[in-house]
Amino acid sequence: MRESTIMKVHYGTALAAVALVAVHILMRLTMGYSESLEYENVLANYKFVPYAIMLELILILLSVHGFNGLRVILLELKQGKMYEKAVSYGCLAGMIGLIAYGSRTIIMTNMGMV
């Protein structure tokens, strides 16, 4: 993929994540902060499908943005064909792994398996 396409995704995910995290924070303010972190309330968030979809989107946006940021930092730290390939594929694997693990949690909780 061309670097400009990757960076467009990078900037886009940053903007979208800011918007969705803002919604997430506002939703936490609908009740007392400590109350919103109670076990039953947290589970209720996951079971409410629109909210679960939003959490999934935040997970994807932050994973894509974060791992691409890490790739950029690592590419600037050191150069070399093998190293750069390892960094790019490593970050891609890390991103997919984190999204898969986070999605698993969201889906399992949403389906009442937790």
Next chain:
Amino acid sequence: MAQVSSMSDGQSSTMKSITLKISRFNPEHDESSQFMEFNVNYEKWTTVLEAILDVKKHFDHSVAVRYSCRQATCGSCGMIINGKPRLACFTKISELDSNVVTVEPMNNFPVIRDLAVKFERLFDTHQKIKPYLIRDDTELESDQKEFLQTPEEVEQYIQFANCIKCGLCNSACPTMATDSSFVGPQALAQAYRYVADSRDKGKDSRLKVIDDSHGIWRCHFAGSCSQVCPKGVDPAMGIQLLRGYMLGFRD
């Protein structure tokens, strides 16, 4: 090894003196650089280059320094003067407002010896961005003798045409210090110079060259390149304008 020498002959009443600290390093037999100190007299118009040449003439002819035009046109005498990348021929000692003037080779360039550095990386990246007008037609094939431009079209790029390839911007760039493959502000500013030129038709091929994992996107907009340019070029702005083309904000 520090050496203190002084020059007093031919001293006029308006003359003052400073300590000139010159970084000495020969990669063939030195492990690290060392400073040599010289007491040098100066008038208010004396430049750092003239002081270095005085040292070469009177104290140590082996000091390696690259220079040519002495009028900030050739871009040969770039060096770190009192911690900042500057042209030695364009920097008056009196303007530095210091009794000690330290000169070192430019950062982010391999040292040949003392103050002389290798320019291969700068010239390679400059060449890579195709620093010439790209067109299918030519003056010879066309009925027109010239490719005319409006003053507004010239305004788009003329500032960037003042680049003298002195390398001070690359020396000041923090990304150049860590990323050995980074294109650098000099080449990116020149890429913008040609992309913004209404006579040029090579935008796509040029943007392709800099749209790389070590290309334009690795600039963090520190802006130090623009601060040190002796010709008033603003590479940081050129890079941002170039990003406008990459992101589709400009045609």
